[in-house]
Amino acid sequence: MDEHHEPNAALTDQPVTAPAIGAQAxxxxxxxxxxxxxxxxxxxxxxxxxxxxTDVSFQIYQYEITAFIGPxxxxxxxxxxxxxxxxxxxxxxRVEGDxxxxxxxxxxxxxxAAAVRRRIGMVFQKPNPFPKSIYDNVAYxxxxxxxxxxxxxxxxxxxxxxxxxxxDEVKDRLKKSAHGLSGGQQQRLCIARTLAVEPDVVLMxxxxxxxxxxxxxxxxxxxxxxxxxxxxxxVTHNMQQASRVSDRTAYYSVLTDDKSDTRTGVLVExxxxxxxxxxxxDPRTEAYVTGRMG
Amino acid sequence: MSATPTATSSERATHLTAPRPLGDRIFxxxxxAAGLLVLVILVLIALSTGNEARPWxxxxxxxxxxxxxxxxxxxxxxxxxFIYGTLITATIAIIIAVPVSLGIALLIVEVxxxxxxxxxxxxxxxxxxxxxxxxxxxxxxxxxxxxxPHFKSIASAVEGxxxxxxxxxxxxxxxxxxxxxxxxxxxIVPIVTSLSREVIxxxxxxxxxxxxxxxxxxxxxxxxxxxxxxxGGIVGAVMLGLGRAxxxxxxxxxxxxxxxQITAHLFSPxxxxxxxxxxxxxxxxxxxxxxxxxxxxxLFVITIIVNIAAxxxxxxxxxxxxxx
Amino acid sequence: MAVTTPPPAIDLSDxxxxxxxxxxxxxxxxxxxxxxxxxxxxxxxYTVVKRGIGVISWDFLTGDIGPQISKxxxxxxxxxxxxxxxxxxxxxxxxxxxLGAIYLNEYGRKSPFAQLIRFMSYVMxxxxxxxxxxxxxxxxxxxxxFSGFAGALGLACLMLPVVIxxxxxxLLLVPDTLREASYALGASKARVTLGVVIPAAVGGIVxxxxxxxxxxxxxxxxxxxxxxxxxxxxxxxxxxNTALAxxxxxxxxxxxxAAQARAWGASxxxxxxxxxxxxxxxxxxxxxxxxxx
Numbered sequence: 001m002d003e004h005h006e007p008n009a010a011l012t013d014q015p016v017t018a019p020a021i022g023a024q025a026x027x028x029x030x031x032x033x034x035x036x037x038x039x040x041x042x043x044x045x046x047x048x049x050x051x052x053x054t055d056v057s058f059q060i061y062q063y064e065i066t067a068f069i070g071p072x073x074x075x076x077x078x079x080x081x082x083x084x085x086x087x088x089x090x091x092x093x094r095v096e097g098d099x100x101x102x103x104x105x106x107x108x109x110x111x112x113a114a115a116v117r118r119r120i121g122m123v124f125q126k127p128n129p130f131p132k133s134i135y136d137n138v139a140y141x142x143x144x145x146x147x148x149x150x151x152x153x154x155x156x157x158x159x160x161x162x163x164x165x166x167x168d169e170v171k172d173r174l175k176k177s178a179h180g181l182s183g184g185q186q187q188r189l190c191i192a193r194t195l196a197v198e199p200d201v202v203l204m205x206x207x208x209x210x211x212x213x214x215x216x217x218x219x220x221x222x223x224x225x226x227x228x229x230x231x232x233x234x235v236t237h238n239m240q241q242a243s244r245v246s247d248r249t250a251y252y253s254v255l256t257d258d259k260s261d262t263r264t265g266v267l268v269e270x271x272x273x274x275x276x277x278x279x280x281x282d283p284r285t286e287a288y289v290t291g292r293m294g
Numbered sequence: 295m296s297a298t299p300t301a302t303s304s305e306r307a308t309h310l311t312a313p314r315p316l317g318d319r320i321f322x323x324x325x326x327a328a329g330l331l332v333l334v335i336l337v338l339i340a341l342s343t344g345n346e347a348r349p350w351x352x353x354x355x356x357x358x359x360x361x362x363x364x365x366x367x368x369x370x371x372x373x374x375x376f377i378y379g380t381l382i383t384a385t386i387a388i389i390i391a392v393p394v395s396l397g398i399a400l401l402i403v404e405v406x407x408x409x410x411x412x413x414x415x416x417x418x419x420x421x422x423x424x425x426x427x428x429x430x431x432x433x434x435x436x437x438x439x440x441x442x443p444h445f446k447s448i449a450s451a452v453e454g455x456x457x458x459x460x461x462x463x464x465x466x467x468x469x470x471x472x473x474x475x476x477x478x479x480x481x482i483v484p485i486v487t488s489l490s491r492e493v494i495x496x497x498x499x500x501x502x503x504x505x506x507x508x509x510x511x512x513x514x515x516x517x518x519x520x521x522x523x524x525x526g527g528i529v530g531a532v533m534l535g536l537g538r539a540x541x542x543x544x545x546x547x548x549x550x551x552x553x554x555q556i557t558a559h560l561f562s563p564x565x566x567x568x569x570x571x572x573x574x575x576x577x578x579x580x581x582x583x584x585x586x587x588x589x590x591x592x593l594f595v596i597t598i599i600v601n602i603a604a605x606x607x608x609x610x611x612x613x614x615x616x617x618x
Numbered sequence: 619m620a621v622t623t624p625p626p627a628i629d630l631s632d633x634x635x636x637x638x639x640x641x642x643x644x645x646x647x648x649x650x651x652x653x654x655x656x657x658x659x660x661x662x663x664y665t666v667v668k669r670g671i672g673v674i675s676w677d678f679l680t681g682d683i684g685p686q687i688s689k690x691x692x693x694x695x696x697x698x699x700x701x702x703x704x705x706x707x708x709x710x711x712x713x714x715x716x717l718g719a720i721y722l723n724e725y726g727r728k729s730p731f732a733q734l735i736r737f738m739s740y741v742m743x744x745x746x747x748x749x750x751x752x753x754x755x756x757x758x759x760x761x762x763x764f765s766g767f768a769g770a771l772g773l774a775c776l777m778l779p780v781v782i783x784x785x786x787x788x789l790l791l792v793p794d795t796l797r798e799a800s801y802a803l804g805a806s807k808a809r810v811t812l813g814v815v816i817p818a819a820v821g822g823i824v825x826x827x828x829x830x831x832x833x834x835x836x837x838x839x840x841x842x843x844x845x846x847x848x849x850x851x852x853x854x855x856x857x858x859n860t861a862l863a864x865x866x867x868x869x870x871x872x873x874x875x876a877a878q879a880r881a882w883g884a885s886x887x888x889x890x891x892x893x894x895x896x897x898x899x900x901x902x903x904x905x906x907x908x909x910x911x
Contacts, residue, residue, distance in 0.1 A: 089506060091407055104630050112632030118509035119630075128500040131522040140518055141508040144637065190504065197508055321808035322725055328717035329726065329735040332742055332782070335775055339749065342756040397651030405645055414652065416900075421659050423829070423896050425836025427863045428885045431870045432662045435878060480658045511641035534744075541746025543839045544863075548870055568748045568839070572867075575752075575843055590752040594745065601744035605737070 034061035036102075037201060037231045038083060043097035045078050047090065052078050053265040055097075058250060065223060065232045067242035067273070070252035070288070075265020076235045079252070080203055082106075083233065084120040085113040118145065121194035125206040127186035129178035129193070134161075134170050137178050137189060141197035156196055164192035165222050184215025191222065195230075202226070204234040208241065220245050239289060242273065249276040251285045339594065347588030349581060359588075364554045364570075366578075371585035373592070375554040379471065379566035380593070383546060384539040386475025386560070391482050391539075392532050398483070399490035404516060422484035430548035433477045438468030438549055445470070445561045465561035469551035472560040474569075477549060478539045486535040489608065493527030494520060496612060526611030533604035541597045543568035567593045663889070670886030673879050679887070683849040683860065686869065686877040693884045695851045699861040700891070703766045703845065704835045706855055707773035711834075712827050714774075715781025716816075722782070723789040724811050736786075742779035747839040750775045755843040764846040766859035772840030777830045784826030788819040821902055828899035832892045838863040862888040 038060040045053040053075035060066050068076035078087065085106060087093040099106045106116055118141075129137050138157045147153055157174070161167040166188040170181070178189055187207060194202055204223075208216040223232055223245050236242050242249050250270040256263050269276060269285045280286045351359070354371055361372030398418065402411045445465035452458040497520045505515040551563020552573055567589045575586050632638055681692025718739070726732025754772040762768070792815050800810040816823070846858035847868070862884050869881035 111630040114509045114511060115630050115632055117507055122507040124500055126500055128504045130501055130519055144510055144514045315806055318806040318808040325717045325721035325725055328714045329721040331714060332735055332739045336738055336742060339753045343752055346756045394651040394654055397648040401648040401652060405648060423832050423892050425863060425888055427838045427866045428666060428889060429662060431866055431881055431885055432665055434870055436665055483655050511637050513641035513644040537744050543748040544867060568746060571748055572842060587752050590749050594749045597744055597746055598741055601741055605740055
């Protein structure tokens with residue numbers, strides 16, 4: 001299941017995964033320890049009776065890029081979507097355990113899913129701009145959040161497009177349909193659209209899998225540029241990408257129970273990226289990152 | 295090296311070039327003929343009814359037909375009042391049915407979980423199978439009498455108010471343009487809902503997710519992601535409903551009041567093309583019969599045009615939605 | 619470093635209350651729309667049952683039709699007429715409709731001619747029923763006679779495009795791999811279609827046909843000018859006949875209470891027939907269609 005790290009005073013930036021619900025981190029931190037954005041505690045995710053993900057615990061830190069990697073069906077996208085309550089949209093989806101966001105439970109009684117999603121944005125695998133103009137796509141989020149004045153909206157649109165490194169390419173055709181853009185441009189538009197509501201976190205679900213290598217490279221550059229202002233969690237099939245861009249990596253895998261013939265996703269190992277790729281602790285991690293499996 | 299003699303292999307080869315079995319050919323011809331039948335029937339409808347209506351066209355001419363002078367006693371058959379009645383009742387039906395159908399369609403596709411959606415769909419299908427004549431019977435014996443006093447109170451309430459007065463004043467019995475429009479509305483809800491559902495369902499799910507991921511409420515998601523994809527197709531659905539409302543005969547015939555007049559007063563009795571045909575054909579002969587058949591021709595042409603346009607609009611919208 | 623109290627938790631509750639309220643109002647309006655439509659349906663069904671059930675009796679269902687003013691009288695001939703005429707229409711429309719759909723989906727496919735036929739059968743579904751009635755009047759009744767057969771022709775013309783379209787939809791659902799397997803064994807196209815494709819789609823086809831029959835049974839307008847009316851049973855397709863729908867229509871405008879009561883009874887009977895067919899269609903869909911994998 002998940003790795004238990006022994007608290008080690010010598011390695012001040014060694015993360016401690018919560019071994020049990022309610023346990024406090026007891027390692028003395030250096031002042032440079034980043035703030036925890038997400039804290040997942042023994043999270044299991046069910047679709048009806050099927051347990052897709054079992055007993056996952058981790059902490060995600062601010063202004064870092066965290067990558068979720070693993071073979072198909074290991075639940076990494078499922079876990080990602082739990083972070084902004086997008087699983088609510090699936091009939092019969094259920095979360096056990098808790099996920100805390102800056103200390104507040106995401107699944108608590110008074111929590112509004114819409115409020116969660118405003119702070120925790122998401123970019124999807126296939127670019128999905130609305131059939132509207134580029135301007136209206138980016139302005140959609142601010143508009144529904146009540147921003148009215150034309151000047152204010154224009155400012156937000158420009159800043160968001162700049163933030164997504166798309167402004168120069170589209171500034172002369174803001175009113176044209178978003179569908180006229182190339183795939184890579186559309187994905188950056190979707191990123192701009194997400195940034196326009198000024199979220200705290202940007203979740204990315206295999207954002208480059210539908211794009212060519214050049215477009216992929218630009219998105220990876222973009223991620224590095226914006227990570228000083230946003231916490232990023234990215235699910236990716238591409239191990240090289242994970243090792244290129246991320247600070248920490250979580251490796252998920254499938255656990256098969258031969259007796260009951262059930263499969264479920266588990267978190268195998270979660271550590272700093274260099275560690276995962278160069279010196280993983282778990283043999284399953286090593287098998288995956290060296291390409292011997294999956 | 296083969297043990298079989300050469301003769302057999304050439305026999306086998308001949309088999310490959312044998313003509314198609316007779317049964318197969320007959321079958322394909324029969325199938326094509328059945329398809330062709332549709333075309334044949336449509337052409338026959340146009341030709342035969344057009345032919346029977348010719349005396350009327352010739353007697354009245356275009357100006358006569360468009361005059362408001364339906365007077366069998368004196369041999370005049372101007373159809374304006376019926377054309378007007380058809381358009382008015384269909385318009386009323388559309389104004390009422392479209393928001394209602396859209397609401398139901400959105401409810402089914404976007405709001406309720408699948409287990410609740412299925413019964414709702416069956417319910418709407420139930421509405422579609424209730425025979426028109428039963429709606430008409432209820433309309434004339436129950437609904438219209440019930441409406442009559444309400445018409446009176448509305449009419450006295452709006453007395454004196456400019457526009458409303460001419461629309462809702464002057465009620466007589468419950469049989470009126472408005473009553474017919476109401477019942478027509480109920481009857482076209484199933485088809486408009488069904489087509490709207492189809493159109494709404496073509497919204498790509500990932501765009502719905504994009505809207506939710508930005509923190510949208512359900513209404514915001516519908517206006518942001520669903521509506522841009524659906525608006526074209528829904529226009530088509532509305533046109534289809536219009537076509538159906540114009541052609542619906544029996545319910546309208548029973549509650550419209552059978553009074554050939556052109557008036558803005560929606561609560562007064564009127565008449566429409568299908569209604570007058572249904573009501574007067576039994577005893578008509580000669581020129582009157584020709585005129586009634588002629589009304590049928592007009593109805594045929596109008597509904598065909600509306601239906602073709604509706605189909606074109608819906609096809610274009612569906613193609614755009616899937617292509618994008 | 620002492621363990622401090624955790625920072626004040628982030629407020630994730632809903633502050634966009636007006637937006638939430640707007641959305642809820644919208645959903646509420648959708649529900650209202652459903653209710654608005656439910657009301658007339660429930661009212662109509664309720665009234666038909668309430669006013670019709672007292673009229674139903676064995677004598678009513680089998681007795682001849684009397685004069686409108688009479689307190690006696692049944693609708694026997696109308697029931698026979700409806701079953702006879704609708705049955706005849708079904709026998710004509712269903713085989714032709716299925717054949718036509720077979721042509722569209724198995725033979726013509728995307729050819730221009732097939733596209734034209736497809737388009738025309740769509741157009742034909744929009745032809746008002748009264749126009750169909752006038753059509754049969756002009757090409758048949760004027761030449762021959764008022765008869766149950768003429769009425770059946772009118773109903774068949776209404777049913778044909780509906781059967782074609784619903785059958786074609788079902789044929790489209792049959793996967794090509796089934797056809798290919800049959801061809802690979804050397805079967806001719808007719809054999810493939812009749813032996814493999816139709817059986818695979820039979821549930822959906824039957825269900826679609828049952829629904830078409832249900833609608834046809836309730837149609838009035840095509841019968842108004844083609845079958846005339848009779849007061850005693852005519853169990854042949856020649857000569858005038860009557861049907862439940864046309865009887866209801868003429869009794870609806872009658873000033874006599876007894877006639878109106880018979881109209882309600884006839885309505886209840888007609889609705890019962892239509893419902894049985896509709897329910898049968900649903901059951902067939904459930905039992906005979908192969909579940910999607």
